[in-house]
Amino acid sequence: MQEKDKNNTEWRILEAAKKVFVLKGKDGARMQEIADTAGINKSLLHYYYRSKEKLFHAVFRFAISVSAPKMFEIFSSGANSFNAIEVFISEYMDLLKKHPFIPMFILGEVSKKETHFVIDVIKNSGVNVDGFCRLIEHDIENGLLRKNINPKELLVNIISLCVFPVIGRPLLGVIIFDNDTAKYDAFLNDRKRQVTDLIIHSIATNYSNYQNK
């Protein structure tokens, strides 16, 4: 919400819509619940956003803009792979802690890809993987990284290890952590280091190159 003079009601509607849509999904969300959450009349939703579809679009764009941020820019920085990966994992886990339900929301909506709207938003989100791939290839030539590393596979591994424990929490919490919330929080808090160590260890020609960095 850039402009200060933008109506307060419009902002409250969007905030409420974020909560409801992200938690219940597009199909499960109810306009009435969004209105109640915003503390305003249901008609105002249509006054400001025309339709449920349009309101959902606004929320989805927000979700993409928050989770596909300039985060990938760090891969274009001058740092070496070890440093870049460490920073990425750290910032990404922080982001997931701040918005734990957004990844599931996005994945859920993208999975039932009825429209091309979602695809377009993602394509226009500015996410670019090339910088990361170049950085990895560069450090392979340097001899810092093993030669058989595939940058895209590596990236998928990093994202998988960061995101899945968050979106799978309700399930993993039951079958692995015995529904112990505190235990799961501790597990997630320690995750930065775990993932970083696992990844770096798997790609470095010499692990001490990283530890001494």
Place this chain on the structure above:
Amino acid sequence: MQEKDKNNTEWRILEAAKKVFVLKGKDGARMQEIADTAGINKSLLHYYYRSKEKLFHAVFRFAISVSAPKMFEIFSSGANSFNAIEVFISEYMDLLKKHPFIPMFILGEVSKKETHFVIDVIKNSGVNVDGFCRLIEHDIENGLLRKNINPKELLVNIISLCVFPVIGRPLLGVIIFDNDTAKYDAFLNDRKRQVTDLIIHSIATNYSNYQNK
């Protein structure tokens, strides 16, 4: 469907319900579409399953029964960790290839945990992680595995690396694999080896222990 004399219609309804519910989710599924898919009248859905809720329950139970199978039993086998993990990853990836949409369906429904039904089904699914943990701890004492390994973290890592590339396919396909289906299939087909190598390499005191096994 155990009994042979069980009505054919009931079976067709359940099959159709699986398709529609798994693809569209509980909220997005329509009884009419299920009836059309089954090629029968909509009223028969209620005749056999009383309500949409009950039909959903049947589908959810099926989804759990298929994806939380006796797979974890292999961890109780006499094999060592390396072998057990390799077999688990292989069979799990095969299962994911056979039912690529079920994990997303389960996670989506568990995430919007309105009822306690889903939790109960999971708890009663027979999934047991203790065998795996004991096996790992046993091989740590053996000296096969590094001492600082946490079995539960290890298990989460394995599952994350296997499942996320499948449920995240629509998203990763766009941002990483440029919407190239063939490329993504190749990536997934190579995944067994990739995940196994990464995991084993990260836990073995001596990687040759595994390669010579």
Place this chain on the structure above:
DNA sequence: GTCTATAAATTGATAGAC
């Protein structure tokens, strides 16, 4: 068991007063 017809409830959207 299977169908048609219809009820009953929900929900997105609009009209119009203020």
Place this chain on the structure above:
DNA sequence: GTCTATCAATTTATAGAC
């Protein structure tokens, strides 16, 4: 801009004929 009242469409569920 915000509200009340209401429409129109959708959708789950049931009643009853065959």
